[in-house]
Amino acid sequence: MSIYEKNAPTCECEELHNEVIEKKKREMPDLSTLYDLSDFFKIFGDSTRMSILFAIDGEPMCVCDIAATLGMTKSAVSHQLKILRQSDLITYRKSGKNVFYTLADDHVRDIIEKALEHIKE
Amino acid sequence: MSIYEKNAPTCECEELHNEVIEKKKREMPDLSTLYDLSDFFKIFGDSTRMSILFAIDGEPMCVCDIAATLGMTKSAVSHQLKILRQSDLITYRKSGKNVFYTLADDHVRDIIEKALEHIKE
């Protein structure tokens, strides 16, 4: 009673198929990795932060200009910038009264690019 | 007063630098794309869903076995499976009383792989 030619699932769930379960438990990443992974993606899972990342891509921008570009308050943007900072996704440089933000590295661009491909089917 | 050799930011924020802002507004993805992108990442931004994706990678698994592997209730897992289904990240096949889930395609694996690289610095 195989569903696929290979890797036939064997669980009938009346009595849980412990072989499969134990095998999966061994093969899966440990909990801390799973949390790190989902925490990482969580950063991208907000449209404000996503917009900020696009805005500061290439050209550094100060908080006021980011806020004006997104149509948001400085405060709201600053809160999200803090989260992006703590995740090491962006860097900043102070210049007088201004703080200019830009992407930390190209890795971020790569991941968003891959996601964009997927979305466009 | 340039911060970088190239792409010197010109905004002083007393009067917003509208050239930069208007340029960014033109270059940025439209709002629907930004929402689609962040919604996509939102799916991965939960450790339960992330765990499910790893569990059903390679070998199809029924809901009970997934639940047992993760140490969660069938109901909680089923709720998350629904979200993953609606995002077309997973497919399922019914077999008697069981429903076996597996990854929809390799695209998902790629994205998670890229994120794993980034996390490990």
Place this chain on the structure above:
DNA sequence: CAAACAGTTGAACAACCATTCAACCGTTAA
């Protein structure tokens, strides 16, 4: 048919989180 099981679903609850608001810090210019 009836009982048992796999899985789904909706409502309720709790935890989380993004934005707002007000107060604050540091820098610059008068």
Place this chain on the structure above:
DNA sequence: TTAACGGTTGAATGGTTGTTCAACTGTTTG
């Protein structure tokens, strides 16, 4: 020094969301 501005921060608020619980569907078996 004082006022103005860019930016940050903490508390409060409202909306979102994951899990629980109970009820339900559909399939299999006695």
